[in-house]
Amino acid sequence: MDLGIAGRWALVCAASKGLGRGCALALAREGVNVVITARGEEALEATAAELRALNKGAVRTVAGDIVTPEGRKAALAAAPQIDILVTNAGGPPPGDFRDWDRDAWIAAIDANMLAPIELMKATVDAMAQRQFGRVVNITSGAVKAPIEMLGLSNGARGGLTGFVAGLARQKRLASANVTINNLLPGAFDTDRIRKTLSATAAKTGQPMEAVLAKRAEGIPAQRLGQAEEFGTMCAFLCSAQAGYLTGQNVLIDGGAYPGTF
Ligand SMILES: NC(=O)c1ccc[n+]([C@@H]2O[C@H](COP(=O)([O-])OP(=O)(O)OC[C@H]3O[C@@H](n4cnc5c(N)ncnc54)[C@H](OP(=O)(O)O)[C@@H]3O)[C@@H](O)[C@H]2O)c1
Numbered sequence: 001m002d003l004g005i006a007g008r009w010a011l012v013c014a015a016s017k018g019l020g021r022g023c024a025l026a027l028a029r030e031g032v033n034v035v036i037t038a039r040g041e042e043a044l045e046a047t048a049a050e051l052r053a054l055n056k057g058a059v060r061t062v063a064g065d066i067v068t069p070e071g072r073k074a075a076l077a078a079a080p081q082i083d084i085l086v087t088n089a090g091g092p093p094p095g096d097f098r099d100w101d102r103d104a105w106i107a108a109i110d111a112n113m114l115a116p117i118e119l120m121k122a123t124v125d126a127m128a129q130r131q132f133g134r135v136v137n138i139t140s141g142a143v144k145a146p147i148e149m150l151g152l153s154n155g156a157r158g159g160l161t162g163f164v165a166g167l168a169r170q171k172r173l174a175s176a177n178v179t180i181n182n183l184l185p186g187a188f189d190t191d192r193i194r195k196t197l198s199a200t201a202a203k204t205g206q207p208m209e210a211v212l213a214k215r216a217e218g219i220p221a222q223r224l225g226q227a228e229e230f231g232t233m234c235a236f237l238c239s240a241q242a243g244y245l246t247g248q249n250v251l252i253d254g255g256a257y258p259g260t261f
Helices: 018-029 041-052 069-077 102-130 148-167 191-204 208-217 227-237
Strands: 009-012 033-038 059-063 084-087 133-138 178-185 249-252
Touching: 009 018, 018 033, 018 041, 018 084, 018 133, 018 227, 033 041, 033 069, 041 059, 059 069, 069 102, 084 102, 102 133, 102 148, 102 178, 133 227, 148 178, 178 227, 191 208, 227 249
Parallel strands: 009 033, 009 084, 033 059, 084 133, 133 178, 178 249
Antiparallel strands: none
C-alpha cells in the first residue's frame, strides 16, 4: 500500500536506536525525507547510513539533546518544513516514589511531557496552514496500565496524554488535516529493555535468554515486539489515508493489555 507521503519531511526524535529508529526506517522506506536526532553521534550516523542506503529521500542528522531548548531548535531547523513529527526521548528511571524529589519529577516531566508539547507547539500551526500534518508521540503502554516501578513514566506520560487529547480535538487542527496520536509500546526488544533485563539476569544469576523468555511468557504473542513493526504502525498513522484518525492512543503490545477496550 502506498502511504502517499513520499517527499514529505519528517522529524523523528531520539531515533538512532530502538523505537525511534524503527519509525525513521519505516518512514524512509516510504520515501519520506527524514531528520533524525540522538545525543550520541556515532550510533546516529550509523543509522543515517542505513537509511541513506535505501536510496529514497534525504536523510539529515542532528546530534543533540531533544529535552533541551537548544536541541529542539537545532532539530526543528534541520528540515525546510515539518510535515510529520515523531516525538520520543529516553524514558525515566524506575524506582519508588518515596525516593523521588522535585528534581527527579521535573526531569521526567521535561523529557516525557514538556519536550513533546514544545515540539508540537513549534510545528502544528504551520502544518494546519499547509493542510497536512501528522504527529505521533511515542509514549508507553504504562499510560493505559501503570507499571508500579515506573511511576515517573506513568505520571509524566499521563500528563502528555491528557494534553494531547485536548489538542488533537482543536477544530483549527483537526479540520486542517493535522492529526495527533500517541503510539503506546508494550515490551519491545530494544537496548532499553535489554538493559533492564540484563540487570535482572545479573541479580538472579539466570542466563539472559531465560530472563527474556520469562518476560515473553506474560505476553499472549509469546514474544517481545520488534522495532520495525512499531515503525510500520507509526508510518501508517502518518499516512495520507489516516487523516480521520486523531486523538487516539494506539497500543501495540502483542495482546498484553488484558482489557476489552
Ligand atoms: N522498548 C520498550 O519496550 C518500551 C516500552 C514502553 C515505553 N518505551 C519508551 O519508548 C521510548 C524509546 O525506547 P527504546 O526502547 O526505543 O529506547 P532505546 O533503545 O534505549 O533507544 C533510545 C533512543 O533515544 C535516544 N535518546 C534518548 N534520550 C534522548 C534525548 N534526550 N535526546 C535525543 N535522543 C535521545 C537514544 O540515543 P542517545 O542515547 O545517543 O541520545 C536512542 O537513539 C522511551 O521513552 C521508552 O521509555 C519503550
